[in-house]
Every structure is written in C-alpha cells, then in structure tokens.
Amino acid sequence: MNDANRSVAAAEDSEEPTTGEYNLRLYVAGQTPKSLAAIANLKNLCEKHLSGRYTIEVVDLLVTPQLAAGDQIVALPTLVRRLPPPLKRVIGDLSNTERVLVGLDIRPKLASTT
Amino acid sequence: MNRQPDFAAADHAQLVELRDRLREAEETLEAIRNGEVDAVVVGGPAGQQVYTLENADRPYRVLIEQMQEGAVTLSEHGLMLYCNQRFATLVGAERESLIGEPIERFVVSTETSAFHRLMDSGRGARRSAEFMLQAADGSRVPVNVSIADLKVDAQMPRVLCGVVTDLTHSRERSHELAAANMQLASEIDERRRAEDGLQLALDAADMGNWELNLVNDVVTRSARYDQIFGYTAGERTWEWPTMLSQFLPDDREAVDVEFARAKRTGFIDFERRIRRVSDEAIRWVQIKGRTYYQDGKPVRIAGVISDVTDRRHVEEQLRQAQKMEAIGQLTGGIAHDFNNLLMVVGGSLDMLDQRIEKDEKTARYLAAARQGVERGARLNQQLLAFSRRQDLRVEAVCIEDLIGTFENLLDRAVGETITVHIERAPELWYCRTDPHQLETAILNLAINARDAMPQGGAITLRTRILQLDAQGAATSGAAAGDYVVVSLSDTGMGMPPDVVDRVFEPFFTTKDVGKGTGLGLSQVYGFARQSGGFVNIESQPGSGTTVFIHLPRTARPVAVETATHSTAEIKGKGVVLVVEDDNDVRAVASSLLENLGYSVLEAETGSDAMRLIERGGRIDLIFTDVIMPGDMNGIDLVRELKARHATIPVLLTSGYTAQRIASEELVKDLQLLRKPYNQVELSLAVRMVMNDRA
Numbered sequence: 137m138n139d140a141n142r143s144v145a146a147a148e149d150s151e152e153p154t155t156g157e158y159n160l161r162l163y164v165a166g167q168t169p170k171s172l173a174a175i176a177n178l179k180n181l182c183e184k185h186l187s188g189r190y191t192i193e194v195v196d197l198l199v200t201p202q203l204a205a206g207d208q209i210v211a212l213p214t215l216v217r218r219l220p221p222p223l224k225r226v227i228g229d230l231s232n233t234e235r236v237l238v239g240l241d242i243r244p245k246l247a248s249t250t
Numbered sequence: 251m252n253r254q255p256d257f258a259a260a261d262h263a264q265l266v267e268l269r270d271r272l273r274e275a276e277e278t279l280e281a282i283r284n285g286e287v288d289a290v291v292v293g294g295p296a297g298q299q300v301y302t303l304e305n306a307d308r309p310y311r312v313l314i315e316q317m318q319e320g321a322v323t324l325s326e327h328g329l330m331l332y333c334n335q336r337f338a339t340l341v342g343a344e345r346e347s348l349i350g351e352p353i354e355r356f357v358v359s360t361e362t363s364a365f366h367r368l369m370d371s372g373r374g375a376r377r378s379a380e381f382m383l384q385a386a387d388g389s390r391v392p393v394n395v396s397i398a399d400l401k402v403d404a405q406m407p408r409v410l411c412g413v414v415t416d417l418t419h420s421r422e423r424s425h426e427l428a429a430a431n432m433q434l435a436s437e438i439d440e441r442r443r444a445e446d447g448l449q450l451a452l453d454a455a456d457m458g459n460w461e462l463n464l465v466n467d468v469v470t471r472s473a474r475y476d477q478i479f480g481y482t483a484g485e486r487t488w489e490w491p492t493m494l495s496q497f498l499p500d501d502r503e504a505v506d507v508e509f510a511r512a513k514r515t516g517f518i519d520f521e522r523r524i525r526r527v528s529d530e531a532i533r534w535v536q537i538k539g540r541t542y543y544q545d546g547k548p549v550r551i552a553g554v555i556s557d558v559t560d561r562r563h564v565e566e567q568l569r570q571a572q573k574m575e576a577i578g579q580l581t582g583g584i585a586h587d588f589n590n591l592l593m594v595v596g597g598s599l600d601m602l603d604q605r606i607e608k609d610e611k612t613a614r615y616l617a618a619a620r621q622g623v624e625r626g627a628r629l630n631q632q633l634l635a636f637s638r639r640q641d642l643r644v645e646a647v648c649i650e651d652l653i654g655t656f657e658n659l660l661d662r663a664v665g666e667t668i669t670v671h672i673e674r675a676p677e678l679w680y681c682r683t684d685p686h687q688l689e690t691a692i693l694n695l696a697i698n699a700r701d702a703m704p705q706g707g708a709i710t711l712r713t714r715i716l717q718l719d720a721q722g723a724a725t726s727g728a729a730a731g732d733y734v735v736v737s738l739s740d741t742g743m744g745m746p747p748d749v750v751d752r753v754f755e756p757f758f759t760t761k762d763v764g765k766g767t768g769l770g771l772s773q774v775y776g777f778a779r780q781s782g783g784f785v786n787i788e789s790q791p792g793s794g795t796t797v798f799i800h801l802p803r804t805a806r807p808v809a810v811e812t813a814t815h816s817t818a819e820i821k822g823k824g825v826v827l828v829v830e831d832d833n834d835v836r837a838v839a840s841s842l843l844e845n846l847g848y849s850v851l852e853a854e855t856g857s858d859a860m861r862l863i864e865r866g867g868r869i870d871l872i873f874t875d876v877i878m879p880g881d882m883n884g885i886d887l888v889r890e891l892k893a894r895h896a897t898i899p900v901l902l903t904s905g906y907t908a909q910r911i912a913s914e915e916l917v918k919d920l921q922l923l924r925k926p927y928n929q930v931e932l933s934l935a936v937r938m939v940m941n942d943r944a
Contacts, residue, residue, distance in 0.1 A: 165289030165300050167309045197291060201298040204291040211282050212289035212300065222270075227278050228286030239277075 158182075158190040158240070159219035165212040166198040170229040174213035177230035185242055217241070320393075320414035323400060326407065328352050328369060337414055340393070342385040353412075358382045358390065368397055369410060380417065392417040452554065460539075461552035462490060464513070469493045478535060478557050480528030498523045498532065508537075513548040516541045521558060534559045564725060571727055574754060578636060578776070581756050585633040586877070589905035590832050592630065592926040596623040597838030600929040604845060627926050632769040635687065636756050636776035646680045646804050647688070649713050649734060656692050656711060663696040667706030675713040681734040681801035683781045688736075688799075691777050694770035695738040695797050701761060702742025702795060710739045716800065728784045732803035739796040745789040753787065774799065819933040821847040824870030824940065828852050829859040829887065830903075831878040835925075839873065839903075842929050846936070856882025860890055869898055871940055876904040876922075888920065901939045903927070 162178055164171035175194060182190045197204050197212060207216050207223075217224035217240050226239035237243040281287055289302045314321050320337030322330050330348050338345040341356045357365045361381050368379050378396035385391060393414050400411040452459055458475030462468075467489040476485050479496055497505050501522040512518035521536045539553015599620050606612065653672060660670045692711070699709050716733045723730040745753070745760075752758045754775040759768035774797065778785045782802045789795035826848045830836035833854075840850040851869065853859035856878060863869060872891065876884035888900055903923040923935045 165302050168288045168302050169308055170286065170288040172309060197289075197298075197300045198302075201291070201300050204298045204300070209291050211278060211287040212291065213287065222267075225274050225278075227281040228284075 157219060158186050158217065158242075159193075160190060160240075161193045161195060161207070161216045161218055163195050163197055163204065163207070163209050163212055163214045163216070166196060168212070171213050173229040173231065174215070177233075177236075178215060181230065181233055181236060185237065215240075320412075320416070322353065322412045322414065324353060324369070324397075324410040324412060326410070328354055328366075331409065340385070340391055340414060340416060341383060342387050342389070356383050356385070358384045365395075368395065383414075392421055455554075455556065457554040457556045459552070459554050460493075461550055462493070462509070463550050464548050465550075467491075475555055478526075478533070478555060479524060480526035480531075482528075496524050496527075498525060509551065512539070512541050512551050516543075518551060518553060521562075533557055534562050567725060567727075570751065574775070577756060581633045581636055585630045586905035588626070588630050588633075589925040590835050592623050592626050593905075594832075594834040594838050596620065596627075596926045596928055597835075597842055599623065601838075601841050601845065623926065629769065632773045633756065634776075635690075635780075636769065636772035645682070645685065647683050647685050648678050648680050649736060650675060650678050652685060652688065653711075655689060659689060659693050660696050660709060660711065663693055664700045664709060668700060668703060669708045671708060671710040673710065673712045675715075677715075679713070679715055679734045680804050681781075681783075682804045683783075683801045684777070687773075687777045687781075688801075691774040691799060692736070692738065694774055698770055699738060699740035699742060699795070702740050702744075707741035707794075710737075712737045712739070715803065718800075726784045726786070726800070728782070728800070729802075733783060733800040734803050735798050735800050737796055737798045739794060741794045744791045744793050744795055746791050750787055750789050754785070771797075819846065819930045820937045821933065822937055822940065823847055825849045825851060825868050826871045826873050826936070827859060827862060827869050829854075829856065829872065829874035829878070829884070831855065831875060831880075835875075839932075842932050843873070843936070845929060846933050848936070855880045856884065856887040856890075859887055863891070863898070871899050871901060871936060873901045873903065873936070876902050899939045899942065901935055 160178070160182070162174060164174060178192060182192065195203050197209070207214075207225075209216075211227055213227075213229060215226040215230060215236070217226075224240055226236050230236050234243075282290075287303075289300055292299050292301055315334050317334070318336060320340050321332075321334040322337055323332040325331055330351055330353050333345060333348050335345060338348060341348070354362050354365065358381075364379065365381060368377060376396070376398045378394055380392065380394050383391045383393050393416055396413045396415070397410055398412075400409040452472070452474065456474070458478055459472045460475050461470045463470070469488055469490060469492070471485075473483060476483065494502055494505060505520070505522050508518055508520045508522075518537060518539045518541070521534055523532050524535050525531070526533050534557070535555055536558045537553060537555050539551055541548045541551045543549065599616060603616055608616070653674065657670070657672060664670065696709065712735075714735050714737075716735050718726070718728065718730050718733055720730045749760060753771050755768075756772040757768035775785050778799050778801065783800040785797065785799050787795065787797050826843050828836055828839050828843065828850055830839060830852075831854055836852055836854070840852055843850050848871075851862060851867075853862055856874075857880065859872065859874065860882070863872075872887070874884045874887055878884060882890070884902055884904075888902075891898060891900065901921050901923060903925055905925045921935055921939050923931065927935070
C-alpha cells in the first residue's frame with residue numbers, strides 16, 4: 137500500500153493528474169458542422185489523455201433547449217467539466233487540443249496571465 | 251507564489267475565481283469572434299432557444315444531395331420545388347430546368363392517375379408505390395416513390411417530400427435470381443434423371459446402395475440393401491455398429507479393418523459373409539465404394555452392395571471341375587505308363603510259364619504273380635475310367651432291361667442286414683452308355699452304401715427322367731436336354747459337406763486303410779462324364795446319401811453286337827511287324843508272337859516301320875502301338891499305309907484307348923488290343939485281323 141501511495145504522489149507531480157474521474161458534458165446544436173467536429177475531437181482527445189477515467193454526455197440543445205440554463209450556455213458547442221470541481225468551460229469545436237487540455241485543467245497553464 | 255502574505259485566505263480565493271470567470275468570458279467572446287461556434291442560445295419569452303448560424307444545416311443538405319435515392323419536394327399540385335442531383339440524373343434532365351416543372355411530366359401516361367392518388371390520399375400519412383418513370387430521352391426507369399407530407403411550420407403551404415428509388419438494379423437482380431432459379435430447377439431435374447438412371451442401373455445389377463456418414467456414424471441404405479440383409483421395408487435408421495453386427499462374428503474384424511483402410515486409401519472393395527435376418531441364411535455380399543473427403547478429412551464412405559453367393563457357388567463348382575480335370579490328366583498319364591509295366595510283367599510271366607519246369611510251388615507263385623497283374627490291370631481300368639480314357643462300348647441301353655442284373659448285383663454286394671428296394675421306371679427310357687461300366691458304377695455305389703450302414707439299413711435304386719434347361723446344364727457342366735437319372739440312396743451315416751466336396755477325387759477315402767481304394771466314386775464320376783452325363787451327390791450327416799447318375803437320353807435303340815470270347819490261344823504263321831517305342835514292351839510282344847509261331851520284325855518308331863515296309867520284304871500284319879513319341883505315331887503310320895500299302899492288315903494296341911483315337915474315321919474299322927494283354931488275347935486278336943483281311 138505504501139509503495140502504491142508513493143507512486144501516486146509521484147504521479148501528481150508530473151503533468152497529468154491521475155486521480156479522479158472526469159465527468160464531461162458537451163452541449164451541441166443538432167448536427168451543425170462545429171457540433172459534429174466537437175464530438176469527434178472530444179472523443180479522440182479523451183481516449184488519448186484520460187483513457188478509462190472519463191464519461192461524456194452529449195446534450196443536444198435543439199432537442200432540449202431548457203438544459204442550456206443550468207450550465208449558463210451561450211454559444212455552441214460548449215464543453216463543460218462537471219467533475220472534478222470546480223466547473224470548467226471550453227467553447228468551440230475543440231480542434232485546438234492544447235487549449236482544451238489547459239482549459240480542462242488536465243495540463244497546467246505554462247504562463248500566468250497575471 | 252504568495253507575494254502578499256497579509257491578504258486573507260478568503261479574499262485570495264475570490265480573486266482566483268473572479269480571474270477565472272473573466273478568462274472564461276473572454277474566451278467565449280474570442281470563440282464567437284473567431285467563428286468557433288455555429289449556434290447561440292438566446293433567452294426569450296418562451297424560454298431558451300437555439301439559433302444555428304447560416305450553413306449550419308450543411309450536413310443535412312449534403313446528405314440529401316449526395317444520397318443514392320432521388321429526393322424531391324413538391325407543391326400541393328405536384329410542382330417540383332426542389333430536387334437533388336440523383337433525381338435529375340434519373341430523369342435525364344438539368345436540375346435547374348426541373349424546378350417549377352410538374353413531376354407528372356416524368357410519369358408514364360398510363361400511371362398518372364395512380365400517381366395522383368398517391369399524392370392525394372390520406373393527408374399526412376406516409377405512402378409509397380412503384381411507378382415507371384419516363385426519362386427525358388424516352389427511356390424508362392422502374393422506381394419506387396415514397397411520399398410524405400413535409401410539415402415545417404404551421405404558416406407554410408402544404409408541401410410534400412418524395413424519395414424516388416431506382417429499381418432497375420433490383421429488378422435486374424430479380425431477373426438474375428429468377429434465371430438462377432430456373433437454372434437450379436433444371437439442374438435438379440437433370441440430377442433427378444441421373445439418379446433415376448443410376449437407380450435403374452442398380453436395379454438391373456441387383457445392387458443396393460449405402461452411405462456411411464463418418465461424422466455421426468449413421469448408415470443410409472436403399473431398399474435393395476435392406477432386402478439383401480433380409481429386412482422388409484421401413485426399417486429404422488441405424489449406425490455403424492449395427493451395420494457391422496450383421497456380418498458373421500468371424501468376419502466382423504475383417505470388415506472393420508476394410509472400412510478403416512478405406513478412410514486412408516479412399517476405396518473399399520471386399521466380399522464377406524452376412525447372416526440374412528429373414529431366414530438365418532449365410533450369404534456372401536460384395537461391398538464396393540469410395541471415401542469422400544472434406545478439408546483432407548474423410549467424412550463419408552458410399553457405395554454399392556450385391557449378394558454374390560450364387561456367383562461364388564458357381565465359381566466354386568468351376569474350381570472343383572478344373573481340379574478334377576487336372577487330376578484326371580495326371581491319373582490317365584500314370585495309368586498309361588503303368589499299363590506298359592503290367593504288359594512287361596504279364597508277358598514275361600506268360601513266357602516263363604512256357605519255359606520252365608513247374609512244380610506245385612512254382613505254379614502257385616506264377617499264378618499269384620499273374621493274379622497280381624490282373625488286379626493291377628483292374629485298378630488301372632478304374633483310373634482310366636475316372637480320367638475318361640477307357641474304352642466305352644456305348645450302346646443305347648434301356649435301364650429297365652438291366653434292372654434284373656442290378657438286383658442280383660446289389661443282393662450279392664450288400665449282405666443280409668440291408669434291404670434293397672428297386673423302384674421301376676414307369677416307361678422304357680433309353681440312354682447312351684456302356685452297360686458294363688454302368689454295372690460297375692452301380693456296384694461301386696452299392697459297396698459304398700453297405701459300408702455306410704454297418705448296422706444295416708435300406709438301399710433304394712430309382713430311375714427317373716430329368717429335363718435340364720440351359721442354365722441347369724451349365725451348372726452341371728453338361729449339355730441341355732433329357733437325362734435318364736439312375737440314383738442309389740442309402741440310410742447310412744451320411745457325410746459332412748467338406749467330405750462330399752472331395753468324394754469324387756481318386757484315392758480319396760474315408761474307409762480304413764486296406765478297405766477301399768478310393769477309386770469307386772472316381773469310376774462313377776469318370777464313367778458318367780465320358781457317357782456325356784454327370785453325377786451329383788446329396789448327403790448330410792445322419793440322414794443318408796444319394797448318388798444320382800445322369801445319362802443322356804436317346805430314342806434310338808441300336809442293335810447290340812455280342813462278341814464271343816474264346817479262352818484258348820490260336821497259333822498262326824506269317825511275318826508280323828511290331829512297332830513299339832517301349833523296348834521292354836516290344837521285346838515281350840515279339841516273344842509272345844514268336845511263341846505263337848509268327849516271325850517278327852521290330853521297329854522302334856513309325857518312321858522306322860515305314861522304312862522297313864518300303865524295303866518291300868514280306869509283312870503279313872503290322873502290330874503297332876498308338877501313342878508313340880516322334881513325328882509319326884500309330885495313327886500317322888496307319889494313314890501312310892492306307893495311302894501306299896492298303897493291303898497290309900493292321901492291329902492297334904494302346905495303354906489307354908482314348909476316345910479321340912476311335913473318333914477318327916480312318917481307324918474306325920481297325921481292331922484295338924488293350925494293354926496289358928496276355929498271350930491268349932494277343933493270339934485271338936492277331937488271328938481275327940489276319941482272317942478279316944484274308
């Protein structure tokens with residue numbers, strides 16, 4: 137057990153945190169080109185960086201527009217990280233992998249804005 | 251990191267959160283500005299609504315544009331509002347020229363009313379039907395049209411959407427399928443005809459067929475297969491162990507081995523015995539077949555089966571007949587040489603008899619020796635009888651006339667403990683045979699019958715007539731026709747089949763050593779064959795034996811020539827030429843002739859004899875052996891003489907007086923003296939020939 141804990145701690149120091157499940161929700165608007173691209177990009181990215189520890193929920197706001205209020209969605213597609221907290225948001229078709237990884241806090245930001 | 255340690259922890263957290271929210275807001279604006287989104291959520295009186303940006307429905311458009319079905323939207327009256335490229339291609343027109351055109355233009359005239367009904371019927375319901383489209387160039391395309399009401403907005407006028415599917419390919423497939431079906435049907439028909447033909451062939455060959463499935467061991471059989479095994483129709487299916495169990499226990503292992511081998515070699519062909527269920531009979535069956543493989547593994551063995559019992563039976567008879575023929579050849583040859591030996595011994599005894607002084611003892615020795623020669627000669631006669639080389643004096647004989655003789659013979663042969671029954675024939679049947687040989691045959695049979703009944707019993711002699719057809723004749727090795735059958739039955743111990751098979755072989759005997767020669771039945775066999783008939787035998791242990799002598803029936807009684815026998819020698823005068831290849835026999839014959847008063851010339855071969863005759867000296871009689879080595883035998887010599895010196899009389903002699911000699915026209919009226927002969931017989935024969943010619 138001790139050995140296992142140590143190795144987990146060591147992993148936390150590296151760029152990819154290994155603890156916790158990622159619960160992601162992708163808001164889309166039917167089958168618009170950006171929505172279709174976002175679904176494909178997200179699936180690809182998660183398999184690469186979060187293999188085995190993520191769940192994706194795709195919400196089509198054309199079918200259920202009332203769900204937009206909950207996560208304060210203004211534009212589509214939008215990806216929301218619901219778990220682990222805090223809530224994070226990434227807007228767009230998710231084609232810029234680097235930006236998504238940072239936005240989801242999977243990879244720490246290299247330079248501070250302040 | 252923490253450059254302002256005096257800040258409260260809560261204030262710091264708030265700052266971080268605010269900063270993050272600001273960043274998010276900036277990123278959202280950035281994304282919208284950069285066109286990274288194509289829909290926005292807008293709040294309204296009816297709650298949240300999603301607006302997609304222009305071109306956001308492009309995937310749907312592409313789907314409709316590129317799909318392999320024609321798609322159209324139609325006004326209520328059938329004007330085309332939109333069509334995709336595929337529809338334009340189907341009707342062979344430019345897309346642009348179609349918008350606003352009535353779709354009816356492309357429906358063949360006979361179907362327009364049906365098309366109207368399709369468009370009108372049941373507002374809102376989905377419906378479809380098949381039509382024939384008429385393309386711009388006049389060609390026709392079979393299609394399925396599926397129509398649905400398109401409801402986008404309550405304010406919009408009624409619009410229909412249609413999906414047009416090209417059925418050309420599927421129709422072609424249907425036609426291909428139909429053609430393939432026809433092909434298949436005709437192949438099945440062909441196959442059935444072939445199977446019928448095969449069945450006909452199998453029936454004609456009296457064969458059944460079978461198939462052993464090696465995967466599940468099940469045996470499939472034809473009706474004839476079951477029939478061969480003695481089952482009636484409708485037997486259950488069975489598996490390999492059942493099939494194997496129908497063979498005799500002694501044969502099962504061999505059958506199993508044959509099938510195991512067939513799996514390796516691909517072929518099977520064997521004959522084994524089965525026990526037929528219906529009558530418990532043992533039958534021989536022949537199984538032939540081949541193995542079928544799948545992926546290199548044997549999966550089934552299939553083939554035919556036939557009952558070959560009868561064929562084997564005939565083969566067995568043929569083998570037996572060939573064996574008897576071979577033994578006949580052998581014994582005939584031995585008997586011939588043996589007769590020459592007896593001739594030398596007997597002749598020498600005759601001469602000794604005349605030359606030495608005889609006291610009582612010497613006379614007895616001589617008599618015993620002569621008796622020995624006579625017995626040897628009789629034995630030899632039986633051997634020759636078997637080998638069919640004896641002299642048959644064939645006459646037309648009525649068996650009825652011989653019954654009296656037979657009765658005497660039987661009474662004398664069998665003794666008092668055995669009763670003799672004679673069943674007389676209802677008619678007077680004549681057959682061609684030698685009555686003396688027939689008597690001997692009956693006597694031989696009677697002796698056998700007596701020996702089979704040491705405790706007494708009964709003998710029955712029967713005469714009947716038998717008509718033999720070609721098939722029956724073939725199995726008996728004789729010609730078809732009427733036969734007079736003389737049979738002799740006893741009530742004795744009978745014989746097992748393996749003994750019955752061999753009884754006609756010379757020297758085969760079941761009697762104690764010294765009690766029988768083993769030649770009795772051989773004589774019967776040979777005599778019957780030589781008469782143009784045959785013999786068969788029925789016997790079973792414990793239920794007696796019957797021997798049937800079949801003699802060819804004849805209608806013409808020929809007058810019987812009776813010869814008188816004299817027992818005293820007759821001396822004579824003249825020059826006799828003795829032609830004989832055996833030196834000892836020649837010497838004996840010359841001495842006997844000299845004793846009788848004749849002058850003798852000798853020749854070793856036919857050619858030597860010819861040279862002597864050509865020299866022109868006096869020759870009153872030529873006494874020649876028939877069978878001689880070299881280029882001229884006795885018959886050849888006679889032929890030469892007839893051509894040049896017809897006046898010189900000839901007397902033939904032979905160790906076996908084969909029928910083949912007698913059959914020659916040339917020698918028909920010649921006298922033949924059978925070896926061994928004694929001085930008396932020689933003198934009578936010489937006398938008769940010389941007198942005839944004189």
